[in-house]
Amino acid sequence: MKITKAVIPAAGLGTRFLPVTKSMPKEMLPIIDTPAIHYVVNEAVAAGLDDILIITGRGKRAVEDYFDASPELEMYLKKHHKEDMITLLKETTSLSDVHYIRQKEPKGLPDAIRTAERHVGNEPFAVLLGDDIIHAETPCMKQLIDVSTHFNGSVIAVQDVPREKINRYGSVVATKTPGPFPNDVYKIDHIIEKPKPEEAPSTLAAIGRYVFTPEIFDSIKHTTPGVNNELQIADSINILTQTQSVYAYAFSGRRYDIGDKLGYIQAIIDFALHNDEVKEDVARYLQTLR
Numbered sequence: 001m002k003i004t005k006a007v008i009p010a011a012g013l014g015t016r017f018l019p020v021t022k023s024m025p026k027e028m029l030p031i032i033d034t035p036a037i038h039y040v041v042n043e044a045v046a047a048g049l050d051d052i053l054i055i056t057g058r059g060k061r062a063v064e065d066y067f068d069a070s071p072e073l074e075m076y077l078k079k080h081h082k083e084d085m086i087t088l089l090k091e092t093t094s095l096s097d098v099h100y101i102r103q104k105e106p107k108g109l110p111d112a113i114r115t116a117e118r119h120v121g122n123e124p125f126a127v128l129l130g131d132d133i134i135h136a137e138t139p140c141m142k143q144l145i146d147v148s149t150h151f152n153g154s155v156i157a158v159q160d161v162p163r164e165k166i167n168r169y170g171s172v173v174a175t176k177t178p179g180p181f182p183n184d185v186y187k188i189d190h191i192i193e194k195p196k197p198e199e200a201p202s203t204l205a206a207i208g209r210y211v212f213t214p215e216i217f218d219s220i221k222h223t224t225p226g227v228n229n230e231l232q233i234a235d236s237i238n239i240l241t242q243t244q245s246v247y248a249y250a251f252s253g254r255r256y257d258i259g260d261k262l263g264y265i266q267a268i269i270d271f272a273l274h275n276d277e278v279k280e281d282v283a284r285y286l287q288t289l290r
């Protein structure tokens with residue numbers, strides 16, 4: 001079945017980014033002049049998904065406003081002959097069909113995904129975390145959709161991380177499985193969420209991109225609080241593996257965790273060094289810091 005729906009959970013509290021997230025969603029943190037979530041929606045659209053559902057919550061109005069039309073601003077820009085800016089603004093409203101649903105309380109990622117059940121229905125769907133940006137030649141989500149279509153099952157994106165960092169991720173225990181793809185595909189046995197580095201069964205880390213079969217909703221309903229007493233999507237995936245094969249794909253691309261301070265700073269520097277308007281000045285400036 002063709003995958004057309006993307007779910008973008010963006011209802012978390014962003015406590016690692018306090019105090020700014022007290023009054024601003026972390027998904028709206030700008031990478032130069034564009035909020036993180038814009039890149040996430042772009043990736044979904046570039047992967048061929050034309051029905052986008054953003055999961056929001058209290059204090060996330062800015063996300064909805066961002067993808068909405070802004071007639072007053074457009075009128076002002078027209079009056080001041082700033083047509084190029086109007087084109088830029090129109091891009092944010094014409095990206096795709098964007099819908100919103102609110103997660104009543106931030107009870108964890110599985111609960112955020114569960115709120116999408118009615119919208120998604122009985123089809124496979126994509127999940128892109130609103131605070132993960134992935135720079136890739138072929139959109140990461142497109143890579144996952146290709147793998148999912150081939151195996152007719154759920155697929156999660158994984159990357160190998162240094163052992164000392166695996167405690168921030170789900171450590172994926174999986175066996176390589178053959179497939180006509182440029183990178184490694186694995187069949188997942190189970191995932192251990194945020195293990196101590198010395199106890200992690202693998203350094204294959206689950207990151208914020210997934211294609212799920214609709215059976216994930218049942219698995220979520222059977223998920224109980226796990227690490228940090230929070231609902232963990234790794235536990236829902238472990239339940240799903242008991243009834244169907246779930247795959248992992250070592251995608252090509254560079255991932256930035258915008259919800260983490262260092263990840264955010266790295267994204268800004270890398271994007272600035274690729275931005276035609278500022279790249280030369282930024283490179284020159286960075287040289288002076290040596």
Ligand code: UTP
Pocket residue numbers: 009010011012013014015016017055103105106107108109111112129130131132259
């Ligand atoms: P994180 O765990 O990174 O986000 O969730 P958080 O809880 O907002 O951040 P910290 O750890 O307190 O700083 C990953 C993604 O899942 C969404 C978040 O918005 C983020 O995009 N999420 C998380 C929800 O939508 N609802 C939740 O209840 C939790």
